[in-house]
Amino acid sequence: MSGQAQKNGGAVLVAGGNPQSLCQAAAAALPLAREVEATVEGVFLRGLPGDSEDLPDQLGGLVERLFVYSDDPGAAATGQALAAALLARVEEREPALIILGDHPFSREAAARLALRLGGSCASMCERIHVDEAGRLRAERPLYGGVASGSLLLANQPAVCVLAPASGQELALEGRPEVEERTLSPAGPHKVTLVASQTLQKTVDLAGARRVVSVGRGFARAEDIALAEELVQMLEAELGCSRPIAEDFKWLPQERLVGLTGTAVSPDLYLALGISGQVQHLAGIKGARVVAAINTDPRCPIVRNADYTVLGDLYKVLPALKEALAQGRNGG
Amino acid sequence: MRIVVCAKHVVDSTEVRFDEKTEQLVLANLPTKISDYDRNALEAAVVLKERLDDCRLDVVMVGGPEAQKTLKEAVAMGADQGYLIEGGWESAQDPLRTARVLTRAIEEMGVPDLLLFGLYSEDGYNGLTGAAVAELLELPYLAPVVSLEADEDSVEAELLLPGLLWTARASLPCVLGIDSTMNVPRLPTVLQVMKVKGDRIRTFTLSDLGLSASGLEELPGVRLESYAGGGVERKGIVIEGPPAQAAEELVKRLEEEGVLL
Numbered sequence: 001m002s003g004q005a006q007k008n009g010g011a012v013l014v015a016g017g018n019p020q021s022l023c024q025a026a027a028a029a030l031p032l033a034r035e036v037e038a039t040v041e042g043v044f045l046r047g048l049p050g051d052s053e054d055l056p057d058q059l060g061g062l063v064e065r066l067f068v069y070s071d072d073p074g075a076a077a078t079g080q081a082l083a084a085a086l087l088a089r090v091e092e093r094e095p096a097l098i099i100l101g102d103h104p105f106s107r108e109a110a111a112r113l114a115l116r117l118g119g120s121c122a123s124m125c126e127r128i129h130v131d132e133a134g135r136l137r138a139e140r141p142l143y144g145g146v147a148s149g150s151l152l153l154a155n156q157p158a159v160c161v162l163a164p165a166s167g168q169e170l171a172l173e174g175r176p177e178v179e180e181r182t183l184s185p186a187g188p189h190k191v192t193l194v195a196s197q198t199l200q201k202t203v204d205l206a207g208a209r210r211v212v213s214v215g216r217g218f219a220r221a222e223d224i225a226l227a228e229e230l231v232q233m234l235e236a237e238l239g240c241s242r243p244i245a246e247d248f249k250w251l252p253q254e255r256l257v258g259l260t261g262t263a264v265s266p267d268l269y270l271a272l273g274i275s276g277q278v279q280h281l282a283g284i285k286g287a288r289v290v291a292a293i294n295t296d297p298r299c300p301i302v303r304n305a306d307y308t309v310l311g312d313l314y315k316v317l318p319a320l321k322e323a324l325a326q327g328r329n330g331g
Numbered sequence: 332m333r334i335v336v337c338a339k340h341v342v343d344s345t346e347v348r349f350d351e352k353t354e355q356l357v358l359a360n361l362p363t364k365i366s367d368y369d370r371n372a373l374e375a376a377v378v379l380k381e382r383l384d385d386c387r388l389d390v391v392m393v394g395g396p397e398a399q400k401t402l403k404e405a406v407a408m409g410a411d412q413g414y415l416i417e418g419g420w421e422s423a424q425d426p427l428r429t430a431r432v433l434t435r436a437i438e439e440m441g442v443p444d445l446l447l448f449g450l451y452s453e454d455g456y457n458g459l460t461g462a463a464v465a466e467l468l469e470l471p472y473l474a475p476v477v478s479l480e481a482d483e484d485s486v487e488a489e490l491l492l493p494g495l496l497w498t499a500r501a502s503l504p505c506v507l508g509i510d511s512t513m514n515v516p517r518l519p520t521v522l523q524v525m526k527v528k529g530d531r532i533r534t535f536t537l538s539d540l541g542l543s544a545s546g547l548e549e550l551p552g553v554r555l556e557s558y559a560g561g562g563v564e565r566k567g568i569v570i571e572g573p574p575a576q577a578a579e580e581l582v583k584r585l586e587e588e589g590v591l592l
Contacts, residue, residue: 018492050495079472111459111460141456149558150556150557153553210590253510260456268585288590289590312574319579
């Protein structure tokens with residue numbers, strides 16, 4: 001990469017606001033690093049959410065070296081301190097590219113780091129690559145996914161934050177060489193952690209083979225029970241569109257499928273009463289088959305589904321359950 | 332206490348489409364509005380203002396003359412004053428460059444105790460601008476905020492992180508990124524919007540802020556080189572008929588696809 005990312009001996013730095021986010025960044029960096037013969041180095045900060053001793057095992061062979069920085073124990077490990085840790089490693093290694101996995105702290109760290117370093121910064125990146133002219137580019141959705149834009153990352157180092165992960169992440173045998181470092185000078189200490197509460201993780205939308213999602217076609221919160229029966233029959237995971245999670249708050253944010261929620265990649269995505277706004281469609285691009293039930297033949301989901309049953313979901317849903325039960329009884 | 336909300340003037344993102352024939356985004360003559368996520372930030376600020384004695388709340392927005400209407404609507408939600416930064420430098424659009432413009436305006440207005448942003452904008456979905464302004468003002472940033480308490484010297488907020496709810500405390504001044512699940516924004520009435528008189532809107536030009544469009548272009552950033560339609564090709568088969576028949580047909584199709592149990 002002429003002046004963009006130096007061949008041989010160069011590094012791609014990867015980081016994230018939690019271990020999953022770091023692994024996502026490492027998996028995204030690997031093919032690119034191989035192409036330009038650079039090594040992938042991980043940066044993490046003690047005290048970030050999900051920090052644990054087995055971080056090197058989680059990363060496996062995705063990174064060659066892992067630098068774990070410790071800040072003052074009184075300070076909360078947020079994006080600001082993560083940016084300080086990255087900055088420390090950037091000054092030593094001078095990478096052309098820094099990739100962070102999807103996480104709120106990743107976005108904060110990326111913005112702060114890019115401003116400090118005078119680099120280009122892009123978020124929601126679905127693909128990062130080197131073009132024919134040897135320049136770094138990132139593909140990201142525009143207007144919630146109506147179009148996909150190709151951004152030129154003209155200023156180095158480029159700092160990219162990935163779009164939410166969809167599906168299974170790449171895993172590689174191995175274990176990185178780990179170096180523990182102390183952040184010096186210590187971080188800015190303006191944020192302290194008062195309490196941390198683990199939220200019960202009951203939802204695995206990203207890894208689900210089948211997803212049944214509900215939208216505004218449901219008139220009342222109680223009616224979602226109708227979809228839940230189907231979820232059980234199909235051994236699926238329950239998802240929803242933005243109005244259900246964000247406007248009506250009938251389901252928690254962790255069930256939101258779309259650009260600001262989870263990107264899914266199931267074999268079957270069944271959209272019940274979902275019109276198919278672009279930011280929702282952006283989250284189901286990875287689905288193998290999309291089926292929908294909707295009353296409106298002109299709504300976007302019809303063009304963006306493989307099969308759409310046109311009709312009132314309150315009538316079609318019971319019929320669908322019956323048809324599935326019959327099929328299962330050999331009928 | 333002084334609070335400032337940075338709100339974005341956007342085209343209604345649900346109306347934007349990609350024309351397959353011309354391979355262009357269709358953006359002309361679309362309705363414009365306050366970005367949805369910023370309404371949540373405004374609501375959070377108005378609730379704080381109602382709760383605290385002696386609290387001033389201002390809104391700042393970037394945009395052309397057509398953004399006046401959007402800004403008035405934002406002010407009508409319960410702010411004291413609106414500040415419009417004149418647009419025209421959109422060619423330089425990049426969240427980090429926008430953050431530099433906002434930062435200069437906020438310095439002119441006086442750095443407030445709390446500076447609120449929506450977590451994302453509904454057109455760009457960058458989620459970078461609030462953190463970037465925090466960096467430029469050397470302030471802490473808390474996000475995604477789902478609940479909020481503030482006193483004279485500090486703010487305590489619950490942050491909704493993947494799998495975790497963190498309660499974090501920061502000294503003031505502080506920048507906050509408000510999550511859309513935090514509240515249900517109020518809708519100002521037409522009368523309330525009409526009552527926002529011109530003297531409650533102040534305008535900054537770039538030169539008022541010591542900036543220029545060409546200077547912004549020279550700053551580090553990203554450049555949109557090209558774009559293509561964002562959709563995935565699907566079969567688009569429509570199944571009609573009585574519910575029982577249509578449901579059977581769907582099950583048959585899904586069995587053929589091999590995606591049922």
